[in-house]
Amino acid sequence: MAAKYDVLGSRAPRLDAPDKATGRARFADDLNLPGQLYGALLQSPHAHARIKRIDVSRARRLRGVKAVLTGQDLPPILYGVSPARYDEEVLARDKVRHVGDDVAAVAAVDLETALEAVGLIQVEYEPLPALLTAEQALAEGAPAIHDLFPGNLCAEVHQEFGDVAAAFKQCHLIRSGRMVNKMQDGAFLEPNACIAEFDRRGNLTLYSSTQAPHYVQRTAAMVLGLNMSQVRVVKPYVGGGFGPKAAATPLELAACFLARRSGRPVKMGFTREQVFLFSRARHQFFHEMKIGVAKDGTFLALEHRCTLDGGAYSSFGIATVYYAGSLLGGPYRLPNMRYDGWRVFTNKPACGAQRGHGGVIARALFEQQLDLIAQELGQDPIALRLQNTMQAGDVTCNDLNMSSLGMRECLQAVGDGSGWRGKRGRLPRGKGIGMASGFFVSGAGYPIYRSETYHATVTVKVQEDGGGVKVLTGAAEIGQGSDTAMAMIAAEALGIPLRDVRVESGDTDLGVDLGAYSSRTTLMTGHATKEAAEDAREQILQALAEELGVVRGRLSIRRGRVKIAGGPVDIGPLRGRYLKEHRGWTDQPTGRELSFREAARVAYLRQGTIVGTGKYKPPPLGGEYKGAAVGTSPAYGCSAQVAEVSVDLETGQVFVERITDAHDCGQAVNRTSVEGQMEGSVSMGLGEALFEEVKFDSKGRVLNPSLGEYHIPTIMDMPQMKCIVVESNEPNGPYGAKEVGEGAIMPTIPAILNAVYDATGAVIDELPLTPERVLAAIKKAGQNKKGGRRKG
DSSP: OOOSOSSTTBOOOOTTHHHHHHTOOOBGGGOOOTTOEEEEEEEOSSSSEEEEEEEOHHHHHSTTEEEEEEGGGSOOOOBOSSGGGOOBOSSOSSEEOSTTOEEEEEEESSHHHHHHHHHHOEEEEEEOOOOOSHHHHHSTTOOOSOTTSGGGEEEEEEEEESOHHHHHHTOSEEEEEEEEOOOOOOOOSSOOEEEEEEOTTSOEEEEEOOSOHHHHHHHHHHHHTOOGGGEEEEOOBOSOOSSTTSSOOHHHHHHHHHHHHHSSOEEEEOOHHHHHHHOOOOOEEEEEEEEEEOTTOOEEEEEEEEEEEOOSSOTTHHHHHHHHHHGGGOSBOOSEEEEEEEEEOOSSOOOOOOSSTTTHHHHHHHHHHHHHHHHHHTOOHHHHHHHHBOOTTOBOTTOOBOSOOOHHHHHHHHHHHHTHHHHTTTSOTTEEEEEEEEEEESSOSSOSSSOOOOSEEEEEEEOTTSSOEEEEEOOOOSSSOHHHHHHHHHHHHHTOOGGGEEEEOSBGGGOOBOOSOTTOIIIIIHHHHHHHHHHHHHHHHHHHHHHHTSOGGGEEEETTEEEEOSSOOOOHHHHHHHHHHTTTOSSOOOSSSOBHHHHHHHHHHHHSSOEEEEEEOOOOOSOSSTTTTTTOOSOEEEEEEEEEEEEOTTTOOEEEEEEEEEEEOSSOSBHHHHHHHHHHHHHHHHHHHHTOOOOBOTTSOBSOOSTTTSOOOOTTTOOEEEEEEEOOOOTTSGGGOOOOTTGGGTTHHHHHHHHHHHHHOOOOOBSSOOHHHHHHHHHHHOTTOOOTTOOO
């Protein structure tokens, strides 16, 4: 049977792989501009304090210093992520709100001089009580971290769908549980870095290791008082983002102001410790859930409460607190759901968006409770989920539309792929097997700011000689493989080999693209790329049809050759002209079919440079209730995982030995990249389950601000993995494609928790699973008692 596609679904090598493998890739810190200065930041040693006085005179007098700025030197403009919660200053003017809050910025001829100048700045602080937990921040009489937000409440959500109270009265079994995680770090390998430069006309170019050039451009323009057309943001190679690089940083904005003040380019970068102090990574969540089911296991009701420790600033928090509830609407049929969420300010680094934004810990508790419900009902955990799984065409109680959903196929795949039936209930003491499901958006349905903007615009330019095409996009390739995916989509739409497509990306001058977040690029930028490529193809074929004297409908392009339906056409005159124009070339076209190169050259000669344009924004999505926009998406990905663990019953140490993972990505664009995203998600989920925790002392200082002390998984920690790609053909995606970048992390933590329970009988409701915590839970459960339904 012939393959459906020529390019899509194959295993294509990454476009960026040669540069990265050979060291030719240039990251932001590798860039240098003529005459550049080096910037450094003075950061607060206090978690909470008033700024009484700043003396920068000694710093300004230091030889080699070209600019020194404090908050008083800058416009009093607040910024942030959501316009409804702008609460950040580039440099603190009157108050610092966490250790590491930025107070002053220096630009000098070299980094050593800039750091010396920072050390010469004298700041008089009036320490205030540090509120380091959500409980402290919410306590009656607690000092306000922000005057704009009394009670230290950043945002609260109260939603009910259906009649939860009535549904609980009909339940045969009601189960309650809680789950607490710890604040985490994004742990990307490349610390934030940037260079800002103004030209003589006052236009700004900012090179930055960001995953959202458009939002950085918008914020920089607003804060600096410029038009967006005066600001260009260029993303070089980026060494990971995972969410914390999805918005403008004080590093970037300080570099811009220093460049403006000094009249010279300014280069700045975070140290690893400063990455931890900036954070914007995973919140600490305090979840409580009550789930009710019928006697046959049908899900009837969910009551869910969550408090988020958000740190000192709003960042993405208003979206996070909504996502923590809304994403439990799927992938199961759940007719009645109530959610109450509170996002709280504390005097710690601000939390933001991290892979699986808002939904990871909520999913962990929900899926853990499902396994315990299955045990009480005497059902198999996979069978319980299959019984309640939604299907394509269903709509959740909170108005999320399942336009495609391969959840059933994922569950069946991991059951078969892991040998579940032969292992469940048959493993020896200390060995366990567990499973869980996941669910996530394929791009946020609406931009962060209120706008009818397109979410992506793409240009496809056909080279004038016809020898290839160039895809021009503002999309941010941050290591996830989006450049390769866009090249593959363009190649498929044009009917040409992948080798004939080049991609330029990550530059706001190339087009609008909202960035690499919410698993949006494949679907949204992919749509715009497909449309642009189809536009270019149609221009070529229309010009060729006119040249040959045939109707356009007879022509198509596949595998780089022009196909002409409905009888022979004389291509001799056209080819003859092409051969004459290219005398001396050694790769002249031959055969009975015209090549794409000949067709594209004809189109150029008839009408000039061929440029195709594409755009995408989702249709109106979601319901009419408050907060309905958060959680909406044109499509949803889903996944299932089976984890197999061994637990040392003497020490409590957990070893994850195997993961079987199935993910519904609609249509795989690059199968190798799909599997890579699945493996990367498992790695991050494993770290969050077993190791990761940002630790603070009693004064709000980070105790483990390095990758030597903050434990992330290495290859020695990774389990054997089996990745199963499920394709459901998403009708709203380009060629049926949808997300895999974030949704694949969702099942990892609960699958491990359920496997640990199966091995030990211990229900663990706090993360990470440190040996001390696991051992205490085993002792509490009774060391000799087996968990799950594993009798005999």
